[in-house]
Amino acid sequence: MAWQGEIRRIDDYRWEIPQDYKSGMKVPGLVYADSAMLDKIREEQSLEQVANVAFLPGIVGRSLAMPDIHWGYGFPIGGVAAMRVSDGVVSPGGVGYDINCGVRLLRTNLGEDEVRPKIQELINHLFNNVPSGLGSEGKIRIGQKEMDEVLASGAEWAVKKGYGTRQDLEVTEEQGCMKMADPGRVSERAKKRGMPQLGSLGSGNHFLEVQAVRRIYDRTAAAAMGITREGQVLMLIHTGSRGLGHQVCDDYLRIMGAAVRKYEIALPDRQLACAPVQSEEGRDYLAAMACAANYAWANRLCIAHWVRESFTNIFGKSVDEIGLEQVYDVAHNIAKIEEHSVDGKTLRLCVHRKGATRAFPAGRRGVPDRYSSIGQPVLIPGDMGRCSFIAVGTEKALQETFGSTCHGAGRLQSRGAARRGMRGSDVAHELAAKGIYVRTDDLESLAEEASYAYKDVAGVVGIAQGAGISRKIAMTEPLGVIKG
Amino acid sequence: MGKAFDVMDHTADIGIVAYGNDLVTLFSNAAAGMLSLISKSGGHVYDVTRTISLEAEDNETLLIEWLNELLYIIYTEKLVLHGFDIVIDEGRLTAECAGQKLKQGGLVITREIKAATYHDLEITYKEGIYSAKIIFDI
Numbered sequence: 001m002a003w004q005g006e007i008r009r010i011d012d013y014r015w016e017i018p019q020d021y022k023s024g025m026k027v028p029g030l031v032y033a034d035s036a037m038l039d040k041i042r043e044e045q046s047l048e049q050v051a052n053v054a055f056l057p058g059i060v061g062r063s064l065a066m067p068d069i070h071w072g073y074g075f076p077i078g079g080v081a082a083m084r085v086s087d088g089v090v091s092p093g094g095v096g097y098d099i100n101c102g103v104r105l106l107r108t109n110l111g112e113d114e115v116r117p118k119i120q121e122l123i124n125h126l127f128n129n130v131p132s133g134l135g136s137e138g139k140i141r142i143g144q145k146e147m148d149e150v151l152a153s154g155a156e157w158a159v160k161k162g163y164g165t166r167q168d169l170e171v172t173e174e175q176g177c178m179k180m181a182d183p184g185r186v187s188e189r190a191k192k193r194g195m196p197q198l199g200s201l202g203s204g205n206h207f208l209e210v211q212a213v214r215r216i217y218d219r220t221a222a223a224a225m226g227i228t229r230e231g232q233v234l235m236l237i238h239t240g241s242r243g244l245g246h247q248v249c250d251d252y253l254r255i256m257g258a259a260v261r262k263y264e265i266a267l268p269d270r271q272l273a274c275a276p277v278q279s280e281e282g283r284d285y286l287a288a289m290a291c292a293a294n295y296a297w298a299n300r301l302c303i304a305h306w307v308r309e310s311f312t313n314i315f316g317k318s319v320d321e322i323g324l325e326q327v328y329d330v331a332h333n334i335a336k337i338e339e340h341s342v343d344g345k346t347l348r349l350c351v352h353r354k355g356a357t358r359a360f361p362a363g364r365r366g367v368p369d370r371y372s373s374i375g376q377p378v379l380i381p382g383d384m385g386r387c388s389f390i391a392v393g394t395e396k397a398l399q400e401t402f403g404s405t406c407h408g409a410g411r412l413q414s415r416g417a418a419r420r421g422m423r424g425s426d427v428a429h430e431l432a433a434k435g436i437y438v439r440t441d442d443l444e445s446l447a448e449e450a451s452y453a454y455k456d457v458a459g460v461v462g463i464a465q466g467a468g469i470s471r472k473i474a475m476t477e478p479l480g481v482i483k484g
Numbered sequence: 485m486g487k488a489f490d491v492m493d494h495t496a497d498i499g500i501v502a503y504g505n506d507l508v509t510l511f512s513n514a515a516a517g518m519l520s521l522i523s524k525s526g527g528h529v530y531d532v533t534r535t536i537s538l539e540a541e542d543n544e545t546l547l548i549e550w551l552n553e554l555l556y557i558i559y560t561e562k563l564v565l566h567g568f569d570i571v572i573d574e575g576r577l578t579a580e581c582a583g584q585k586l587k588q589g590g591l592v593i594t595r596e597i598k599a600a601t602y603h604d605l606e607i608t609y610k611e612g613i614y615s616a617k618i619i620f621d622i
Binding site for chain 1: 556
């Protein structure tokens with residue numbers, strides 16, 4: 001059923017859902033799209049979700065939708081909303097079940113000419129070395145006490161255990177550890193679910209991808225990231241907090257359901273359940289969410305370690321010789337307490353990014369020193385048959401979107417429709433014909449992640465660029481993929 | 485007996501509509517619907533038993549907690565429960581459940597569901613039939 005609500009064109013890339021569209025909206029909605037993209041977006045109900053998010057107490061500015069917006073549950077995927085810490089709410093639905101689902105990018109000195117002849121060997125090695133797939137469990141065995149350390153210190157725990165370096169932490173959002181984490185706020189159930197899965201990729205849309213740089217749009221910024229030439233090989237890791245994050249979200253949705261009644265918050269959808277940021281329920285959620293975020297950063301760093309191992313094995317060179325350095329690691333499902341200027345005033349806000357990437361400009365606090373002159377790297381994966389982008393944050397993003405931009409291509413088709421379109425084995429053959437080698441232990445679901453099930457990420461990133469909320473630095477194409 | 489459930493598409497995720505001529509059948513059919521999305525070659529072995537007890541302030545919450553409890557047991561114990569004797573009384577659910585360990589008898593998980601969500605959830609009662617639409621995050 002197509003969305004029939006009211007939306008007004010502001011310019012080529014911005015559309016407003018007026019505040020009076022629905023009684024109860026506290027701010028208007030703002031959608032980043034061009035007219036063709038908007039037609040696609042209107043085919044489902046994600047714009048209604050943008051309007052629903054505008055009901056949440058303490059929301060400032062606008063309820064935002066990035067160009068990769070699609071229908072989620074409660075919040076749309078691709079949604080950004082900022083609430084005043086003083087009298088606003090935090091909503092687990094504004095983060096999602098996969099807390100700190102995110103992307104980590106590594107660069108290498110290797111060229112496509114060296115990697116392509118060995119791509120099958122490399123992907124097969126990675127496939128055996130990095131646990132992936134349905135219900136996958138990690139190679140790391142930790143007890144309850146160590147689990148609490150992971151939750152409290154995140155990627156720092158992984159560095160202490162030899163899975164990464166301090167340099168990796170410097171180029172990780174939050175340096176891989178949110179300090180507000182309190183393992184005491186995470187249920188035993190969540191810990192039990194997450195403990196065996198540390199160091200695993202999982203399934204669904206999670207992946208490992210070996211890529212080659214195809215275009216560089218800004219050589220100075222790219223060089224700052226260690227990306228210097230077309231054909232250079234990069235490695236992208238996409239996963240999150242596994243069952244731990246899912247259980248934290250589930251636990252707190254229950255708690256927030258009770259909080260909604262306690263604080264008499266009127267909501268158009270139960271999945272938007274929330275509590276005041278300053279309430280016990282709100283603080284507890286943020287402390288537990290931070291634990292799950294930390295787990296995800298540790299998880300991605302452990303996986304990066306095994307990626308490094310596989311490259312050294314296959315190419316017979318050391319990590320230093322291969323130049324396997326981390327470019328950056330971004331979270332795209334998270335809530336953060338940040339300071340932003342709104343109508344000339346500096347406010348402390350709880351910024352929810354659900355399927356959206358932080359995109360801070362050059363010079364902003366929170367951007368690693370290494371990138372202080374170019375802005376924070378933004379990693380935007382596309383589907384496995386097309387391309388991905390590396391971008392940077394902008395001043396415009398800071399002004400308009402609380403420093404946020406898109407996070408990926410955005411689904412176009414349901415998983416069921418995608419499966420009906422093609423068989424998984426045919427998708428693998430089609431990718432092979434394009435020179436992309438794919439491994440998965442779940443061939444049937446490969447079709448769910450096929451190119452035709454997604455928007456073209458180039459269009460999404462082009463809109464973000466046109467609107468000025470992020471700036472393209474480089475484009476890459478896949479050589480080999482492990483689909484979880 | 486009418487149909488137990490329908491599977492429906494949702495762009496990012498997947499859902500079911502479960503039916504039942506009483507709440508107990510609705511809950512049982514919702515579980516069967518969810519299991520049909522995530523597993524195959526199961527449903528015939530009942531050699532492990534569990535009792536599940538839950539409480540919630542309304543039937544919708546109880547339904548989501550019921551499904552998420554079954555998922556939790558799958559992920560932490562590798563145990564799929566698919567035979568149910570359910571009692572629901574004023575927000576309390578007690579279920580005597582039976583099922584089998586994963587991989588036994590060819591039972592495998594074919595899709596990882598993160599959780600049953602509260603999105604657009606409503607249990608309706610019309611012409612003697614309860615129905616509930618449930619969206620799963622995958």
